[in-house]
Amino acid sequence: MNVPIRRVAIVMLAMFLVLMAATTWIQYVQASSLNNDPRNVRTLYREYGNNRGSIVVGGEEIALSTPVEDVFGYQRSYTNGELYAPLTGYYSVVYGRSALERSANGYLNGSSDSLWWSRVQNLISGEDPQGSSVELTIDPAAQQAAWDALGNQRGAVVALDPATGAVLAMVSKPSYDPNLLAGHTSADVTDAWNTLQSDEGDPLVNRAIAGNTYPPGSTFKLVTAAAALENGTVDADTLIDAPDQLQLPQSSSVLRNFGGSTCSGSGTMTLADALRISCNTAFGQLGIDVGDDALAEQAEKFGFGSELSIPMRVTPSRFPTGPEGKGLDGAQTALSSIGQFEVAVTPLQMAMVSAAIANDGELMTPYLIQQVRTPDLDVAFEASPSEFSTPISSETATALSEMMVGVVRDGTGTAAQISGVQVAGKTGTAENREDAPPHAWFTGFAPADDPQVVVAVVIENGGDAGSEATGGRLAAPIARSVMEAVVSR
Known part of the structure; x- marks a missing residue:
């Protein structure tokens, strides 16, 4: 073999090896990322060609x-779209999930x-893949009561079963209709998306668990009172x-x-009365006495700062740590004790x-999915x-x-x-900006003797x-409506 032919053969062999390496890299190493790339139209067709499982409530x-x-192949649709949009979200060929x-x-x-067993059965039988149904913990009556009671006001409502952590209601307003984003006409979906994105009410944000967290105002006094009771320095009848x-x-x-009101003519009152009328000065001083470290520790035990998934990700709530994490001064501690300063929940x-x-001091992990059923109605989860x-x-x-x-x-x-x-609760009125009215809060449970x-x-x-x-x-009154819907069933 003469030299020119040998050189051509070497070049051809090298090119063949490069081609094999590139093919292997694309088909094996990059397979997952290419399949999941939102620009991959084949992935969209393959996924939308499957019969996606239902989300079920009641x-x-x-x-x-x-x-x-x-x-x-399939069209995703939502019944009572706005009512459940913060839970279901959207499934869009343009904007994902x-x-x-x-x-x-x-x-x-x-x-x-x-x-995996369902997939094996589909493979053996030759049937098209089919998703499983996801059954939620939501109580339809409680969800509807929260929606109706909130009216056209911006805000959110969450209801839980304290014994299990099951989410019974989760409403966020303003909401949106996910059907507008589930269409197969890209121009219409894009128009709907742009309208939602430009809406100053941020309807795509689930205010119950995400977005801009809120100052809790006087509802945080429950945490301050808990810290004081836990360290043994006070009880409900202690004068503060x-x-x-x-x-x-x-x-x-x-x-x-x-409102510049007087809590007590004597300048002292019991812890129970201070909570009952929500006395700011009493809890400001109590927080100073307890200390910011104890308040931060108590808040953390309740879940502040924790990463939580229900399975949607929950934005962690925050108790302030002060400049460079060096702790709060006295003024910051007092304000934090009444749910102001930089407390955000x-x-x-x-x-x-x-x-x-x-629940007698035991906090259960919140969850939203009760069970998952395969197309054959077997319980997979x-x-x-x-x-x-x-x-x-x-x-x-x-x-x-x-x-x-007493509150x-x-x-x-x-x-x-x-x-x-008998209902137990705590109100809150939280300042947030000098040029805006306060946020209004309530948290509580019923019946108080058997929650x-x-x-x-x-x-x-x-x-x-x-x-x-x-x-x-x-x-x-909104909380009352939701509690009534549950206790009257």
């Missing part, structure tokens, strides 16, 4: 797929490891300082009570605080309630529960009363009441 499908005569459509995607499209105004340490500012977090109190933490003792839980009953009986939360049912439901409600920027808003006026 035996009714709230998200389902039906056959259509187009390249995608959100909420449960994303976090439960493995169940819904049949690719979850727990569904309750001045007309509290000079904040290391500051020229003073802390006043709501989700409604779910405040529901978890009340849930621990209602069944929820098993688990303990998240034990943030307070049984004794502290009992004391807080009794104090919260609803003849304190700031009387609008949450239910005839014939079946825990609720947390937040209404943004005064809702219908504007600058006259308080948690007792706006949020408490």
